[in-house]
Amino acid sequence: MRVKTPILFVLTGLFLSLQLNAQSSDLSEPEFLKYQNSKWVDSIMKKLTPNERIAQLILVAAYSNRGEEHKQEILQLIKEQKIGGLIFFQGDPETQAELMNDYQQAAEVPLIGAIDAEWGLGMRLDNTISYPFQMALGAIQDDDLIYNMGEEVARQVKRTGLHINLAPVVDVNNNPDNPVINYRSFGEDKQNVTSKGIAYMKGMQDHKVLTTAKHFPGHGDTDTDSHYALPQINHPMERLDSLEMYPFKELIDAGIGGVMVAHLDIPALDSTGVPSTLSKPIITGILKERLGFKGLIVTDAMNMKGVTKGNEPGVVDKKAIVAGNDLLEFTEDVPRAIKEIRNAIKAGIITQKEIDARTRKVLAVKQWVGLNNYGPTKTEEIVEELNTPNAKLLNRKLVEASLTLLKNENDLLPLNELDTLKIASVSIGAKDETVFQETLSLYTAVKHFQLPVEAKESEIDSVKEELEKYNLVIAGVHDQSKYPRNSVSISEELQEFLEELSESENTVISLFKNPYVINKLDEIEESPVLIEAYQDSETTQEMTAQLIFGGIGASGKLPVSVGEKFKMGDGLETNPINRFKYTTPEDAGMDSSILYPQVDSLMNEAINAKAIPGGQILVARDGKVVMYKSYGLHKYSDTIKVKKDDLYDLASVTKISSALPALMKLYDEDKFDLNAGIDDYLSYFRNSNKAGVPFRQILAHQARFKPWIPYWKNTLRNNGSYKWNTFKKDSSARFPVKISDELWLHRNYQRKIFRAIKKSPLEDEAKYKYSGLVFYLLPSIVEEITGEDFRSYINKNFYDKLGATTLTYNPSEEFPLNRIVPTESDFFFRHRPIHGRVHDEGAIMMGGVSANAGLFANANDLAKLMQVYLNYGEYAGQRYISEETLKEFSRTQFPDNDNRRALGFDKPNLEYQGEDNNTAKDASKYSFGHTGFTGTMVWVDPEEKLLYIFLSNRVLPTRDNTRLYKLNTRTKIQQVLYDAIKE
Known part of the structure; x- marks a missing residue:
């Protein structure tokens, strides 16, 4: 029986032939079409009854969050109706993969699995990544990033056992009040929409996930949501051809596999008022014949009010097939849909040959995505494998x-x-x-x-x-x-x-x-x-x-x-x-699967062994902070968790964080001479045994100075009580230096400290011996050179400019105690727990301000100063110290004397000493840093552009706790950083 062609269709087709641009000869056909007559497709076709061939054109909505009853309904449709596939909506990836495996096992012909994942699986599934909406993607100037997103979305779609992504949206959103497309569009420029759409499509299809450009012929200029009503677009053919349909034509030329048809009333294309999903002039006349599209034509959801109004379930599906669609999305009544399509064939409205061609097309897609060699989807670790570090980094880049x-x-x-x-x-x-x-x-x-x-x-x-x-x-x-x-x-x-x-x-x-x-x-x-x-x-x-x-x-x-x-x-x-970027390890060429678990394991080992109550770790590479994490508690006996912005006592890390940057700046300004001695800046030392000893030797710990002096012991009588002229319980003009709330030191005691340093004997031999004596003097030397208060000078020239606002002395004057991590319970000098004041006895007797100890900070603020060192003097576009000076101060000064030290900075041992080494095995000879008595360590390595900060309070409750040293936690963690660097 010959089917009569409606006059309207002829006229519309004639009109379109005048309006639409002819397709270019280099139109790229969808790849899957080469399988339409393959042996596998032939073998399946021979097995299918006429009704089963129709069923292959049906996608049923499936959910992974609706329980057993819903699962049995789907299984029944698969077994009894032999449907061609499923489109998944809300749920979670584990359940979805498990269900898809069960559904595939029940199917005689492998099921095609689809999902509406415009911005990734997160659009539908819990515990998965949501990439930016397409409006945001439209702002991106590098289309390669969009392609990369397509690749990653394809990987994730396949990992959940699916094969089609009903994306991208290539509607040109030129109506700000569009309630349904809007932020789902790449924007209002057809060229930008097209280039982004092609990039996204190619990224997916190059990795064997079929895509569908939607919503043909263009849903961008509507003010009605087709989920609830039928939108009307009243533009002339010229406008529709040049704007709304432009991206679809270009994506078809580029080889897109599928096109989704919208539910729209477009009088210029079909004056009957039927939705475009049901319009033969639009689907067959325009999309297939005029635009030459030979790929898979998919309906928008067949449960939307834009198409169901006035059309019963099943009947509406028949009309969609007759109009030219290949695949019905969200068929609500499968048995009736098959029956209605079967009746249409009998009535000559559509032929069996046409149905068979579409069935072959669907089967060809199945072979293209690999369903001819189907294997069940692995469900173990699916969430981890979907949320990979690279997938997360891509999201940040977008x-x-x-x-x-x-x-x-x-x-x-x-x-x-x-x-x-x-x-x-x-x-x-x-x-x-x-x-x-x-x-x-x-x-x-x-x-x-x-x-x-x-x-x-x-x-x-x-x-x-x-x-x-x-x-x-x-x-x-x-x-x-x-x-x-x-x-x-x-x-x-x-x-x-x-x-x-x-x-x-x-x-x-x-x-x-x-x-x-x-x-x-x-x-x-x-x-x-x-x-x-x-x-x-x-x-x-x-x-x-x-x-x-x-x-x-x-x-x-x-x-x-x-x-x-x-x-x-x-x-x-x-x-x-060049200010810190906070990102992921992969962004800096490091492997998070090595870095995170191994650092966590070592920190937890130390905490469980009571080597430390808690701590902070910061790792940065190439100016990118890739790990900034807090662990454990302030004290073993409380429940206050360490937070990232809590302050730690830096102990001897103060040596390289306070007076040393000041000295380097002054050295740049020719105001500080490494060949000069203490006596050149503090006349009090002119007649001492330390006069003339050059700072190059002093800062390299090769000046024969004694390691330390227990200044506090000189304040005690033989019976252990304090000397009356040294301490008082209350503050006064004569006793203004706060040691604790009930202990105030005489104003002139700093002179006694200087006198003790001046009179201290020298070691017999000029070789490396760590000494902190000069660091008590350095603040005074800086003040002598600059004429400024030491704290004001370093704040003004370094900390304030860096935004390092927690890098400070006497933190309890600025911060609440619950943000300051306590240190030792001091039972021999202060006779109380130390909290908010410096742990070091000498530093607290200097009023808490010394270059030997006294600084507090969180890891993040300390890292800013360390990054200055790593960058050889520059940070955030500002130079603090010259490159030449930093290289001089950070190089080993006397290696021939078996001294590894730089000027103020520590260096790796000259020869690796195994587990007793002071740094990780792989730390380069150019690296430098310092450790602190309270359990701190900072280290930078210019060769790898690597920065490492470890803060803890291992001296709580007692300095006798040496488990941190025995576990070697700090250097073991440092080695992990090198292990995590990708070659």
């Missing part, structure tokens, strides 16, 4: 590349001259401190405020009053929705507050929302700095904070126009300024 800097008046970003800034942050739309705020605090001191969505006017006024104390305000505008919709959820009062902030001179605003929202916030475009971050994920917040401080640069370009405020393509570029 977010970083998407961030769009729309305003940057006076080149305020990246923030510089931290010592001139007093910074506050306010998170608008958040109740608690955000990841954005936590990350800001990694760079310098920032005071944080939060204003929730419904903040009252009194709350807002209170914050406004506080903000007046600061000269820079960083605001984060947060989204309350899981998805960045084009809506504003914050109250009018908060919007007015944001408007005021925008009009301030020193404001940085980060918008963690849909870019279209900019047009709904008055005056936000007036902000001196405006960052569009596209969504409100933790990674986006973290990377945006790093952008503000120059840990990363900005390169994103706005993929859509925002009213009259910003145009598509707007976006300023900045470069990172």
